[in-house]
Each structure stands twice: as C-alpha cells, then as structure tokens.
Amino acid sequence: MTPDKLYDILAKYAGSQGIRLNKDRSFVMDILQGLLTNEARYGYRSCPCRLAWGVKEKDADIICPCVYRDPDIKEYGSCFCGLYVSAEWNEGKIPLQLVPERRPKEKRMM
Amino acid sequence: MAPQKTKIKLYTLSTCSHCSRAKRFFKDCGIDVDFTDVDLLTGAERERIMDEVRKLNPDCSFPTICIDDVIIVGFNEDKLKKALDSHDTR
Numbered sequence: 001m002t003p004d005k006l007y008d009i010l011a012k013y014a015g016s017q018g019i020r021l022n023k024d025r026s027f028v029m030d031i032l033q034g035l036l037t038n039e040a041r042y043g044y045r046s047c048p049c050r051l052a053w054g055v056k057e058k059d060a061d062i063i064c065p066c067v068y069r070d071p072d073i074k075e076y077g078s079c080f081c082g083l084y085v086s087a088e089w090n091e092g093k094i095p096l097q098l099v100p101e102r103r104p105k106e107k108r109m110m
Numbered sequence: 111m112a113p114q115k116t117k118i119k120l121y122t123l124s125t126c127s128h129c130s131r132a133k134r135f136f137k138d139c140g141i142d143v144d145f146t147d148v149d150l151l152t153g154a155e156r157e158r159i160m161d162e163v164r165k166l167n168p169d170c171s172f173p174t175i176c177i178d179d180v181i182i183v184g185f186n187e188d189k190l191k192k193a194l195d196s197h198d199t200r
Contacts, residue, residue, distance in 0.1 A: 027127055034125030048125035049172065051149055081127065098184040101171045110160065110170040 001039075003032040014084055019073060022082050023090045031083045035064055049081040050101075051109040061107060068102040116197035120145035121163045121174040128185040129173040135190060148172070 007028065011021050022028050034048025046052040047062040061067045069079040076099045077089030088094050101108075118136065122129035124147040136143045148159055160170065166181050167174040175182040177193040 027131075030127040030130050034123075034127065037125050049123065049128060051123060051170070051172070098186060101169055105169075108170060110164060 001036060003029050003036060006032045006036065010083075019084050020087055020090050022078070022085050024082075028083060031081055047081060050103065053109050058107075062103065066103075072099050072102060116178050116194075117176070118143045118178075119176045121159070121166075121172060122147050123149045123172045125149060126172050131185045132173045132175060132190075135185070135187060139194070141194075 007021070007025075010032070014021050031048055035045045038044070038046040038048055038052065042052060042054050042056070042059070044056055044059070045064045046059050047064055047066050050062050052059045052062065056063075064081075065084060066079070069084055072079045073084060073086050073089075076097060077094035078085045078099055080099045080101065082099075086094065118141065120129070120132060120136075120143055122133065122145050129147075133143070133145060146159055148156060148163065151159055163170050163174050166176060167183050169183065171183055173183075173185060175190070177190075177197055180193045180197075182189050182193060
C-alpha cells in the first residue's frame with residue numbers, strides 16, 4: 001500500500017461517511033505515511049498522533065478511524081490528527097483550533 | 111554577563127503530522143532544536159523520556175514543546191512565535 005493509494009481509498013470512504021479528508025493534501029500525506037509506518041510496525045493502523053502501546057487490544061480505540069473521530073468532528077470540525085474533517089471545516093466555516101485529546105487518561109500510554 | 115541562549119526541546123512522535131509541522135516551523139525559523147521522537151525509543155529509555163514529558167505536560171500528548179520554561183502543547187504557530195519573541199534564540 002502506498003500513501004497515494006491509501007489517499008484514494010480513504011477519500012472515497014470519507015465521502016461515504018458524509019465527511020472529508022483535510023483539504024491540505026500534503027498534510028494528509030504526512031498522516032497517511034504515519035499510518036502506514038504504524039501498520040508496518042504494529043500490524044494495524046494505529047493513530048500516528050498518539051503513542052501506541054503496540055498491543056492491539058490496548059490500542060483498539062485509536063486504530064484509525066479512532067472512536068474519538070466522530071465526537072471530535074461534531075465538536076471541532078476535525079479529528080485529533082486533522083485527517084478527517086467536516087465539509088464545513090474544509091470550507092473554512094469553522095474556526096481552526098487545536099483539538100484536545102479526548103482519549104481517557106487511563107487508556108493512554110503515559 | 112551575556113544573555114544565555116534559549117533552550118528549546120521538542121518531544122515528538124516520528125509519525126505525527128503536528129509534530130512534523132513543529133519541527134518544520136523551527137527549521138524554517140533557522141533555529142536548531144533538540145527533539146526526541148518518543149515512539150522510536152524502547153524500554154528504560156522510553157520510560158525516562160516519558161517521565162520528562164509527564165512532568166512538563168501531564169496529558170502526555172505530542173508535540174510537547176519547551177522554550178525555556180514555557181511549555182506549549184500541540185502545534186500552535188501563534189503561541190510559538192510569541193514564545194520565541196520573548197526569548198533569545200540567536
């Protein structure tokens with residue numbers, strides 16, 4: 001799998017979910033490269049913006065798309081990584097802001 | 111006494127796009143920074159570095175950026191510029 005191929009797949013998938021990939025393609029390509037790195041490293045596409053345990057059961061909630069994506073998009077217009085966004089966010093109708101970490105502390109690799 | 115040069119330290123993940131942006135920001139500013147990609151560490155070394163991160167940012171999220179005693183969590187260009195403006199980065 002290449003980042004370009006993954007981009008095409010996820011762009012279609014995002015559209016099917018009523019959301020979008022971030023319009024900043026180079027930023028997205030960085031994220032996709034991180035996802036593929038984590039897939040090679042752990043065997044699953046763990047969130048590239050979070051430190052993984054490397055144990056699938058413990059990382060289940062942060063395998064992309066993470067379980068926090070939808071509430072983050074609902075509240076901020078963007079997921080934690082900035083990979084998935086709402087159409088409104090891509091159109092600049094939602095102010096840019098850092099998305100705070102929603103993952104409970106007890107689940108994090110700390 | 112000459113002013114002491116600002117110490118800048120980044121705790122990052124090698125896979126994280128926000129971390130990449132932070133690294134690029136300092137590079138574009140012509141500022142050499144010390145960064146540690148925590149995901150590339152293992153065992154005791156990772157534990158030691160995570161102890162440092164925890165003290166600076168109890169959320170242990172990335173990037174965690176230290177500009178002397180100023181801690182900035184996440185990539186926030188405005189905050190970084192403000193922090194750099196008030197420190198000597200020559």
